[in-house]
Amino acid sequence: MKKLIVLVSFFTLSVSYIIAQSCSSCRVSSFNYYKYGELDKAKEMSDFCITCDKNAKDARVWYYRGLIYEGIHLKKEFNNLDKDAVEKSFDAYKKALLFNFLDPTLQNLDIENKQEDLLNFFKALMDQKTKYTDQEITMDIIMNQYPTLANIFVNKGIDAYQNSKDYEKALKYFKNSLFVSGMSGKIDTPVIYYAGLAAHKAKKFDEAKEMFETCIKLSYGADKKEKATNYYYLADVYRQKGDTAKFIETLKKGIEKYPNDNTVLVVELINHYLSTKQVTEAKNYLEIAIKNDPNNPTYHFALGTIYDSNDKNYDKAIECYTKAIQIKPDNFDYQYNLGALYFNQAADFYNQANNEPDNKKYQALKAKGDEKMKLAMPYLEKAHELNPKDLPTMESLKNGYYRLQMLDKYEAMKKKLEEAKK
Numbered sequence: 001m002k003k004l005i006v007l008v009s010f011f012t013l014s015v016s017y018i019i020a021q022s023c024s025s026c027r028v029s030s031f032n033y034y035k036y037g038e039l040d041k042a043k044e045m046s047d048f049c050i051t052c053d054k055n056a057k058d059a060r061v062w063y064y065r066g067l068i069y070e071g072i073h074l075k076k077e078f079n080n081l082d083k084d085a086v087e088k089s090f091d092a093y094k095k096a097l098l099f100n101f102l103d104p105t106l107q108n109l110d111i112e113n114k115q116e117d118l119l120n121f122f123k124a125l126m127d128q129k130t131k132y133t134d135q136e137i138t139m140d141i142i143m144n145q146y147p148t149l150a151n152i153f154v155n156k157g158i159d160a161y162q163n164s165k166d167y168e169k170a171l172k173y174f175k176n177s178l179f180v181s182g183m184s185g186k187i188d189t190p191v192i193y194y195a196g197l198a199a200h201k202a203k204k205f206d207e208a209k210e211m212f213e214t215c216i217k218l219s220y221g222a223d224k225k226e227k228a229t230n231y232y233y234l235a236d237v238y239r240q241k242g243d244t245a246k247f248i249e250t251l252k253k254g255i256e257k258y259p260n261d262n263t264v265l266v267v268e269l270i271n272h273y274l275s276t277k278q279v280t281e282a283k284n285y286l287e288i289a290i291k292n293d294p295n296n297p298t299y300h301f302a303l304g305t306i307y308d309s310n311d312k313n314y315d316k317a318i319e320c321y322t323k324a325i326q327i328k329p330d331n332f333d334y335q336y337n338l339g340a341l342y343f344n345q346a347a348d349f350y351n352q353a354n355n356e357p358d359n360k361k362y363q364a365l366k367a368k369g370d371e372k373m374k375l376a377m378p379y380l381e382k383a384h385e386l387n388p389k390d391l392p393t394m395e396s397l398k399n400g401y402y403r404l405q406m407l408d409k410y411e412a413m414k415k416k417l418e419e420a421k422k
Contacts, residue, residue, distance in 0.1 A: 007029040022075055023052035031064045034071065040153045042068045057107065059100035059133045063414035066092035066145065073152060086152050087352040090176055093141045093149070097121075100138050112179060146180040153177035154191055157198065167202035174198055189220040193230075200233060208238045222263035228254050232264045248272070255288070263293055270302065279310045308341055317341060325379075332386040336393060341380030343396050350403070373400050391420060 015023060026049035033042035034130045046065045055061045069089035072078045082088065098107050106124050109117040123136070124130045157173035160166045174195035181188045196211030212234040221227035231254025238246040251272075254265045266289040273282035285302045293299065304320030307313040321338035328334065349369030356362045377400050385392045401410035 022048070023054055026052070027055065027058065027061050027064060029417060030061075030068060032197060034064060034068050039068060039071050039075065042080060043072060043081055057099045059096050059137055062092045062096035062099060063137045063141065066088075066141070067097055070145065070148065073189070074148075087176075088147065090149060090153075090180070093145060097138055097141055100133050100135075102133065106130075111183075142183055146184045147186075150181045150184070150186075150188070150191075151175045153180070154194070157191075157194060161194070161198055161201075163210060165350075167198050168204070171195060171198035171202055171204060171207065187218070189215065189218050192218070193220055201235065203240070205237050205240050209234065209241075212237065224258045225263075228258040228262050228265055230254075231257070232268060235265070235268065260292060263289065263296075267291070267298075274302070274306075279306055295327055297324040297331065297334065300324040300327070301331075301337070304337065308337065314341060314345065329382075330386060332383050332390070335379045335386060336383040336390075339376045339383055339393075340396065342372050342376035343380065343400065346370070346400075346403070370404060373403050375402070376400060389420065391417070394420065 010313040024160065025276045026045050030042050030045035030049055033039070035046060037078050042064075045063075046068050049055050049061050050065065066089045069082065069085045069092060071379060072081050072085040073089065077144060079085075080250065094112065098109060098111070101107055101124065101292075103124075106121070109121050111118045111121045127332050140373070153173045153176045157170045160170035160173060174191055178188060178195060181191065192211050193213050196208050196215060199208035199211060200207070212230050215221075215230040216227075216234065219227060220230060228277065229248055235247050235250035235254070251265045251269045255262045255269070258265075270282050270285045270289065273279070273285065283303065283306055286299055286306070289296070289301065291300045298321045304324065307320060308317035309319075318338065318341060321334060321341065324331070324334045324336065346369045349365050349372060353362045353365035353369060356365055380393055380397050380400065383390070384397060394413060398413040398417055401407070401413055
């Protein structure tokens with residue numbers, strides 16, 4: 001029994017000694033495997049190495065681990081070793097930077113999430129009295145490895161955003177890219193914009209607000225039209241957060257800043273005013289929109305609907321609808337609205353005629369009704385051509401043909417309408 005106890009004790013001590021020896025040598029072994037391109041063995045050794053207590057704050061252990069996992073991501077033949085290799089490389093480099101300081105206070109900085117800690121990190125870098133395990137580790141990570149990671153994270157962010165539609169993951173990748181770019185002294189404004197888009201899609205509106213505010217401050221965009229888009233997204237963030245006053249204020253700021261390239265902002269403001277029945281304001285901004293983009297039929301049509309439905313200024317409505325049709329004649333709504341306007345004017349004259357006892361006045365009112373109906377028919381016919389299944393158009397045509405005593409067309413449309421209702 002004593003012999004067995006001795007054997008067990010000897011075995012335990014042997015295992016402990018072997019582990020202790022392995023913990024001492026794994027750092028060098030992992031780097032040697034990395035150096036000779038044996039990333040599978042390098043990974044295995046690194047994974048073991050970080051389990052050793054003595055290596056928990058060893059800057060070289062984490063630096064080598066960052067190199068190894070970055071290599072796993074970059075080399076296709078090793079990609080299957082770990083699908084999250086670049087994230088592990090990112091984490092390892094961050095730890096290597098902190099543990100490379102000999103000052104324990106600096107080792108505990110949260111440089112990714114706390115602005116104050118990040119500033120203290122850079123102050124330490126600038127301080128010639130700061131002591132390191134190996135200053136070259138810090139320089140290599142910041143100057144060489146981080147720019148590579150920045151590009152990797154941008155590509156992963158774009159893939160997550162465009163292909164998998166995982167907007168939270170895309171935001172995380174873009175933020176990682178911005179972090180490592182910032183550590184290298186670079187402000188990557190396109191990535192700030194991408195991060196804003198991802199945050200907006202992920203409904204992380206506070207983060208989206210921060211990103212688009214930064215884009216505005218940095219005047220991001222290839223041209224003035226793109227720069228105005230930053231105001232659009234920032235305004236929409238306020239809209240999503242329920243802050244209507246800031247939503248309107250932001251749109252107006254963008255419109256004022258880019259008076260000739262603000263179409264997207266003007267349209268958004270018009271839609272808001274129309275949806276909230278603020279017609280006067282909508283008209284004002286529609287006129288601005290038309291001035292900036294006179295060949296946009298949507299603006300003419302929208303202004304026409306206000307003159308038609310709200311102001312009852314039918315001459316101006318006809319002018320706007322006609323302009324919209326001239327620009328885009330194959331639009332159903334444009335054709336139908338102008339036809340319906342004339343049709344309703346005709347109906348008003350017919351109603352007046354029906355209530356007129358004097359035959360001469362009756363005939364005069366009916367003639368005016370017929371005149372308006374004749375104006376309506378070509379537009380309603382074109383609308384029917386563009387959308388043959390629209391029942392209100394067919395109903396109007398049937399009634400119009402009857403009023404004008406175009407009986408063959410009346411019978412044909414009546415039959416078509418009956419079949420459509422079956």
